[in-house]
Amino acid sequence: MQDDAIPGPEPEAQGHAPRREPNPRLMGPGRTVWVSSALALTDPGPAASGLVIQDERGQALLHRAQYLGQASRGEAAARALLGALYLCLDNQLLSPTLRIEDAELAAALRGDARPPDDAARLWDQIVEARARLGSHTVEAIRGTNPAHVVALAPLVEWLPERTRRAEGLAVQQRDDGSYEVRSARGEGQTYRVTLGTDRETPLACECADFQYRNIPCKHLLAAASSAGGAEQVFHHPTSPESLESGRAA
Numbered sequence: 001m002q003d004d005a006i007p008g009p010e011p012e013a014q015g016h017a018p019r020r021e022p023n024p025r026l027m028g029p030g031r032t033v034w035v036s037s038a039l040a041l042t043d044p045g046p047a048a049s050g051l052v053i054q055d056e057r058g059q060a061l062l063h064r065a066q067y068l069g070q071a072s073r074g075e076a077a078a079r080a081l082l083g084a085l086y087l088c089l090d091n092q093l094l095s096p097t098l099r100i101e102d103a104e105l106a107a108a109l110r111g112d113a114r115p116p117d118d119a120a121r122l123w124d125q126i127v128e129a130r131a132r133l134g135s136h137t138v139e140a141i142r143g144t145n146p147a148h149v150v151a152l153a154p155l156v157e158w159l160p161e162r163t164r165r166a167e168g169l170a171v172q173q174r175d176d177g178s179y180e181v182r183s184a185r186g187e188g189q190t191y192r193v194t195l196g197t198d199r200e201t202p203l204a205c206e207c208a209d210f211q212y213r214n215i216p217c218k219h220l221l222a223a224a225s226s227a228g229g230a231e232q233v234f235h236h237p238t239s240p241e242s243l244e245s246g247r248a249a
């Protein structure tokens with residue numbers, strides 16, 4: 001059984017459950033499956049996958065997040081894709097469109113490149129699952145991926161308390177609504193964080209974790225936490241209402 005080869009902390013939460021009845025809401029043609037994965041703080045590091053299935057009108061039918069344990073970036077992307085393929089198979093999606101965000105993986109799936117090294121271990125299973133799925137499309141995502149916040153959710157649950165305690169970060173709100181986050185020990189760097197009140201000023205931090213890995217770094221989490229709740233911010237990164245209520249503190 002192909003899911004035996006997917007390591008993960010919670011077997012029942014894994015994408016493939018072959019004996020389960022297909023979900024009638026998901027079955028059928030015209031589905032778009034958005035796939036994402038996220039890492040926390042380091043690569044490899046604590047990783048999670050997320051997916052969103054939409055019907056042909058863009059209506060979300062399913063959100064699913066899974067904590068993957070320690071994984072590298074490429075491995076997390078491959079496992080997220082494999083989980084999505086199994087979900088398509090189990091629910092008998094017809095000619096689905098899978099949208100993935102990892103450019104290297106997308107190139108390998110098109111046959112334009114070799115699979116990334118850290119995805120190689122899963123490559124045979126991905127190829128086999130795609131063959132069983134029959135007609136489908138894989139597209140590389142450019143721009144917003146609705147599955148990304150879904151993938152962040154398990155990491156956000158895990159991160160804020162732990163990183164704040166470990167790093168002793170001090171958070172100060174500035175006049176322009178952004179935050180200054182620095183080590184409570186005084187030495188070391190100060191990072192400026194914006195929590196994203198609208199689409200023009202997204203969630204952002206100046207540090208390398210955020211700039212290069214696009215993950216919820218400890219500074220972002222510390223600022224979000226001080227603003228009233230990391231969950232609110234990360235689940236609704238472009239919703240002004242949720243941020244306003246988060247800032248009320």
Ligand SMILES: [Zn+2]
Binds near residue numbers: 191205206208219
């Ligand atoms: Zn940061």
